[in-house]
Amino acid sequence: MIEAVALTKQFSEFIAVDSLSFHVNPGEIYGLLGPNGSGKSTTMKMLLGLLKPTAGSARINGFDVQQHTVEAKRSMGYVPEEPVLPERLTGWEYINYVSDIWRVPRGVERDKEIDDLLTLLDIKDASDDLIETYSKGMSRKISLVAALIHNPKILILDEVQAGIDPRGAATIKEILVGLRDRGNTILMSTHILEIAERMCGRIGIINHGKMIAEGTMDELRTKAKGQQSLEDIFLDLTGGPDMQKIAEFLGE
Amino acid sequence: MLEDLLILIRHDLGGILRVRNVKGKRSKKRSLFRNSLRYIAAITVAVVVLWGIISMVQLLGWSFFQSAIIDGIDFGATLFNFIVIVSFMGSIAVSVSTVANSSRMEYLMCMPVSLRTLFLEKTIVVIFYNALIYMIIGTPVVIGLAVSSTAPYALLSIPTFLVMLIVNVTLGVALGGLIGLTISRFLAGRRRLKQIGWFLGTSVSIIIGTLYYYSLFASDSGLAGFFAVFLQFAQQIGLSSDFSPGGAMNAVTIRPIVGLPINLVDILLAVLFLLISIMLIYANAIVSETAHYSGWLASGSKRSSKTEVKIAHSVWNPSDIPLLKMSTTTSVSMWYNTTSVRREGRVLANYLVGPMRTVLWFFLIFLAPGGSLAGIAPFIIISAMIPFAVSYGVYFAGYELVYEGKNLMNLQLAPASLTDYVKGKVFSAVPFTAIATGLASVLVVFVQPSLWIYIPAVIISSIFLTLASGGIASYSAATGGDFKAQRNITRQRGAAVQMPIRGTWAMARAHLLPNMIGFMGVGAILGLGIFLNPLFSYLVVPLFALICVQIMRSYIGKSGRKLQTIEASDYL
Numbered sequence: 001m002i003e004a005v006a007l008t009k010q011f012s013e014f015i016a017v018d019s020l021s022f023h024v025n026p027g028e029i030y031g032l033l034g035p036n037g038s039g040k041s042t043t044m045k046m047l048l049g050l051l052k053p054t055a056g057s058a059r060i061n062g063f064d065v066q067q068h069t070v071e072a073k074r075s076m077g078y079v080p081e082e083p084v085l086p087e088r089l090t091g092w093e094y095i096n097y098v099s100d101i102w103r104v105p106r107g108v109e110r111d112k113e114i115d116d117l118l119t120l121l122d123i124k125d126a127s128d129d130l131i132e133t134y135s136k137g138m139s140r141k142i143s144l145v146a147a148l149i150h151n152p153k154i155l156i157l158d159e160v161q162a163g164i165d166p167r168g169a170a171t172i173k174e175i176l177v178g179l180r181d182r183g184n185t186i187l188m189s190t191h192i193l194e195i196a197e198r199m200c201g202r203i204g205i206i207n208h209g210k211m212i213a214e215g216t217m218d219e220l221r222t223k224a225k226g227q228q229s230l231e232d233i234f235l236d237l238t239g240g241p242d243m244q245k246i247a248e249f250l251g252e
Numbered sequence: 253m254l255e256d257l258l259i260l261i262r263h264d265l266g267g268i269l270r271v272r273n274v275k276g277k278r279s280k281k282r283s284l285f286r287n288s289l290r291y292i293a294a295i296t297v298a299v300v301v302l303w304g305i306i307s308m309v310q311l312l313g314w315s316f317f318q319s320a321i322i323d324g325i326d327f328g329a330t331l332f333n334f335i336v337i338v339s340f341m342g343s344i345a346v347s348v349s350t351v352a353n354s355s356r357m358e359y360l361m362c363m364p365v366s367l368r369t370l371f372l373e374k375t376i377v378v379i380f381y382n383a384l385i386y387m388i389i390g391t392p393v394v395i396g397l398a399v400s401s402t403a404p405y406a407l408l409s410i411p412t413f414l415v416m417l418i419v420n421v422t423l424g425v426a427l428g429g430l431i432g433l434t435i436s437r438f439l440a441g442r443r444r445l446k447q448i449g450w451f452l453g454t455s456v457s458i459i460i461g462t463l464y465y466y467s468l469f470a471s472d473s474g475l476a477g478f479f480a481v482f483l484q485f486a487q488q489i490g491l492s493s494d495f496s497p498g499g500a501m502n503a504v505t506i507r508p509i510v511g512l513p514i515n516l517v518d519i520l521l522a523v524l525f526l527l528i529s530i531m532l533i534y535a536n537a538i539v540s541e542t543a544h545y546s547g548w549l550a551s552g553s554k555r556s557s558k559t560e561v562k563i564a565h566s567v568w569n570p571s572d573i574p575l576l577k578m579s580t581t582t583s584v585s586m587w588y589n590t591t592s593v594r595r596e597g598r599v600l601a602n603y604l605v606g607p608m609r610t611v612l613w614f615f616l617i618f619l620a621p622g623g624s625l626a627g628i629a630p631f632i633i634i635s636a637m638i639p640f641a642v643s644y645g646v647y648f649a650g651y652e653l654v655y656e657g658k659n660l661m662n663l664q665l666a667p668a669s670l671t672d673y674v675k676g677k678v679f680s681a682v683p684f685t686a687i688a689t690g691l692a693s694v695l696v697v698f699v700q701p702s703l704w705i706y707i708p709a710v711i712i713s714s715i716f717l718t719l720a721s722g723g724i725a726s727y728s729a730a731t732g733g734d735f736k737a738q739r740n741i742t743r744q745r746g747a748a749v750q751m752p753i754r755g756t757w758a759m760a761r762a763h764l765l766p767n768m769i770g771f772m773g774v775g776a777i778l779g780l781g782i783f784l785n786p787l788f789s790y791l792v793v794p795l796f797a798l799i800c801v802q803i804m805r806s807y808i809g810k811s812g813r814k815l816q817t818i819e820a821s822d823y824l
Contacts, residue, residue: 048362052545070364078362085359087736088267090274097263101256101363129276132736133821146359 001026002047002154002187006056009042009209016042018209019056024202026153029176029186031200033193035238039209040189041081044156047187048078060154077147081158081189083139087132091123091142094131095149102150117145120175122168136163144172155179157188161195173199197230207238256365260373265380289756298392305396314400321397321510328506332420333498339382339424341606347429347536348436349745350374351543371540375429375533383421390417394505403511412508416501416522419529423497426532433539451597455605497525570679578679581668585676589652593680599745604684607643611636633696634703634710634778638770640692641685641714642721646762648681649674650725653811654733654752655745661820671812678722678804685718686711706781709789713774716800721766723804723811725753730814732758735822769803 002024009017017039024030034040045051047058049069058065063072086094095114104110118124121141126134134142140163147155155176161169176199180186190196196203197217204214213223217230224233271288273281285292309317321328350371354361360370394413398406503518570576571583578586593600653660653674663673693707732755737745745752753759773796781789 050358050361050545070366073362073364076362080358080362083359084356086263086267088270089263090276090279093263093266097259098359098363100259100263101360101365126276126278128274129278130274133276133278143359 001059001061002030002156002185003059004043004047004056005058007043007046007053007058008055009039009046009051010054016209017046017053020206020209020211021056022204022211022214024185024187026185027180027183028201029180029188029199031196031203032187032189032206033191033196033203033234034189034206038206038238040206041158042209043206044078044158044187044189047156048076049073075153076156077150077152077154078156079140079143079147079158079160081162083143085131085134085139085142087130090130091118091127091134091138091145094142095127095145098146099149104150114145114149117148121145121171137165137168140164141168148175152184154185155187157186159190160188161190161192169195193230193234203230205234205237212237253366253369256369257373257376260360260365260370261376264373264377293756294388298388301389302392302396305393306400309396309400314402317397317400318402318510321506322512325502325506325510325512328502329496329499331498332416332501332505333496335386335417336420336424336497339379339421340428341424342382343378343425343428344432346378346425346432347371347375347540348432348543351433351436351540354544366541367544368537368541371544372533372537375425375536375540379418379421379425379533382425383417386417386421387414394509397509401509401511403509405508406511409505409508412522413501413505415526416505419522419526420497420501422529422533423525426529426536429536430532430539433536433543436543448597451601455601495521500525578676579669579672581672582676582679585673586680587676589648589677589680590683593648593652596745603644603647604688606647607640610639610643631778633692634706635771635774637689637692637710637714638717638767638774640688641717642763642766642770644681644684644688645678645718645721645723645766646725648684649677649722650729650733650762651745651752653677653726653729653815654735654737657735657737660735660815660818664816664818664820669812670815671808674726674808674811674815678719678726678808681718681722682715685714689714705786706778706789709777709781709793710774712793713777713796714770716797717766717770717773720769720800720803720807723807724766725762726811727807727814728753728755728758728762730811730818731755735818769800773799 004020004022007017007020008015020039020043022030022032032040032043042051046053047060047065049065049072052066060072061075063075065072086097089097092114095118099110099114100106104113115124118127121144123138123141123145126138131139131142140160144157144160147157157176161172164172173195176186176188180201188196188200202214202216203220205212205220213220213233215223220230220233221228224236271284271291273279273287357370357374361367390413391410394410398409500518500521503514504522507514507518569583570586571578571580593603656663660670663670689711693711696707697704729752732753734752734754737752751759753762777789777792777796780792781787
């Protein structure tokens with residue numbers, strides 16, 4: 001289970017995350033949505049123990065992230081928004097590196113597990129190449145393999161499907177739905193609202209670091225007074241495009 | 253923690269030290285010889301040094317070496333202290349750079365390993381790089397002397413040398429890292445002040461490091477007079493060579509080779525420095541962890557997506573300067589390069605004051621005799637301008653070109669000449685050379701007023717030397733630059749552990765060729781003036797300037813053409 005209680009992060013005068021509270025239950029996919037710079041990635045970094053909250057607390061699988069960081073991380077898998085990976089290693093070496101740190105026992109079983117995941121995500125053929133030759137989508141896929149290799153109970157995914165081909169995106173969706181059905185806890189952020197609408201049990205929309213709406217799709221529709229799609233709800237809550245400026249730019 | 257540390261080190265070094273090509277089809281393949289070249293070179297150097305030492309001992313006899321070493325036993329302490337100082341000066345920004353770029357380690361940070369273990373491992377890798385060169389040259393020297401020695405415990409000096417070498421490098425790196433982190437703590441959240449603080453902190457650390465080393469080296473005599481105040485201060489706080497890390501290393505390494513007794517105090521001192529180095533490196537990891545987790549390094553931000561604030565940016569246009577005609581591309585490049593370096597205080601300080609380290613390397617042999625060579629002090633100062641002039645060209649044109657990385661790929665698409673762009677980078681180094689040589693000239697006139705007549709010639713020559721050096725460095729950057737350097741923690745801007753130009757020949761060309769041109773050219777200018785007539789100096793200056801300009805033109809042309817044809821995959 002993931003619990004965020006009044007999480008706040010302030011950088012100098014700028015408040016990136018402002019007293020954010022939410023929880024994600026086992027067997028649930030929670031979508032964290034918001035415009036660029038709204039504080040999604042900062043929130044995820046605080047949950048992962050990578051950033052110290054200015055105020056508030058976070059608990060992962062019962063462990064306070066600040067007090068028991070390593071224990072909390074042990075049950076998590078994470079795919080960052082921009083995966084920066086060790087470029088001088090091959091994909092296969094990288095997954096083995098990660099597996100060693102997670103103490104996944106070495107042997108035939110581990111090799112098979114890695115092989116299966118690489119094949120599933122269509123990057124088996126590139127696994128002997130240096131990561132520096134990988135495209136963005138491939139880096140994201142190999143990051144997902146690294147996040148899944150130790151069978152984590154909790155997954156935190158920052159824009160996991162961005163830049164991935166349709167077949168890969170569909171595979172990832174099926175994997176996540178399957179993990180959810182097995183009782184895993186999944187927190188994901190995405191800008192592809194159709195994905196969030198279809199996959200997430202509950203959705204939280206944040207803007208300027210604050211939670212402005214939270215609930216199931218039905219609850220959000222009720223709050224947004226008649227808006228049907230998540231895109232309409234999202235634009236209604238966070239503000240739509242400035243049509244006048246667009247017209248000016250286009251010279252109309 | 254230890255198990256995690258070993259896993260991290262094994263995989264980190266595994267990727268860096270790879271000899272065989274990877275199997276994948278997408279990755280570049282290089283011959284086994286090319287992949288092994290650095291190891292072959294290192295082993296060759298070590299074998300040649302070992303063979304040279306053993307041959308010399310056989311030729312001159314062990315007793316000759318024994319008495320020579322015993323007579324100059326203190327020299328070892330000075331030499332080993334040099335290792336500490338150089339490691340220190342090169343590492344002031346290392347920990348801060350590591351923490352500031354920790355987003356590049358997110359894939360490790362989200363794993364069940366404490367952040368301090370991660371930072372500890374990165375520092376160990378930095379120590380490994382720093383120690384490598386001393387290990388390659390020093391170990392065969394110690395082995396050669398130890399196996400030739402007739403002393404009973406001489407072989408013991410081999411492991412003690414290796415251990416104490418690591419201890420000394422660790423002391424330098426960890427202390428430098430801690431000082432850097434301390435500066436960043438005091439200036440947390442204040443962007444402008446932080447840059448000024450970084451500039452001053454880094455400069456002062458490099459200068460004090462050099463002077464401290466110099467004070468140990470020169471002892472009480474001769475040239476030490478220049479730095480009497482610092483020397484006195486160093487002695488007052490007990491920094492004499494016997495009680496320094498180098499002194500301890502000397503006692504447990506060199507003394508056993510020549511059969512001199514080792515005191516209990518020496519052993520305790522060596523153990524004490526060993527413990528201090530362990531404490532410092534661990535403290536560095538803890539402070540790095542705190543710095544990252546608490547966000548000391550995050551600069552102040554007033555972002556707002558609500559209010560529109562229009563900011564008028566002023567752009568300095570170098571081509572507005574009278575008599576300075578240049579294309580728009582060159583002008584923009586010169587402005588951009590100067591601004592980009594100026595905004596990073598620690599980078600600016602490393603670039604401007606950093607050449608002191610090179611000067612120290614170059615003039616070690618001249619400084620060694622102390623008082624007996626005091627008469628040539630002004631010439632040493634004049635000659636010291638050459639590495640400065642060369643380094644500015646290498647840093648501003650060579651390194652900065654590499655650090656542009658992906659932006660160079662965008663420039664390939666722009667309707668601009670990359671040769672003009674490179675020219676701007678070379679020109680941006682010139683004002684710094686003019687200021688540095690101007691300051692050094694004041695010192696020369698103060699020490700030897702009669703040399704004032706050569707000062708304008710030397711300043712002008714240095715400026716043109718910077719142009720040649722920048723041109724050569726830009727070509728080295730284009731042929732051997734690692735355009736992904738910023739992504740590598742040990743190679744990024746201001747880190748100074750690994751250079752951004754990777755190719756061995758490219759690196760050698762960038763540093764050696766302009767220094768050779770400088771020493772020959774300025775040597776000729778001074779020599780003709782002193783031995784014939786000062787007028788001859790000024791007759792040679794235009795010729796030297798012309799040669800430098802031609803060198804610059806030739807190399808920036810080649811550099812521009814090369815940059816235009818580099819494939820995008822090298823940048824991405």
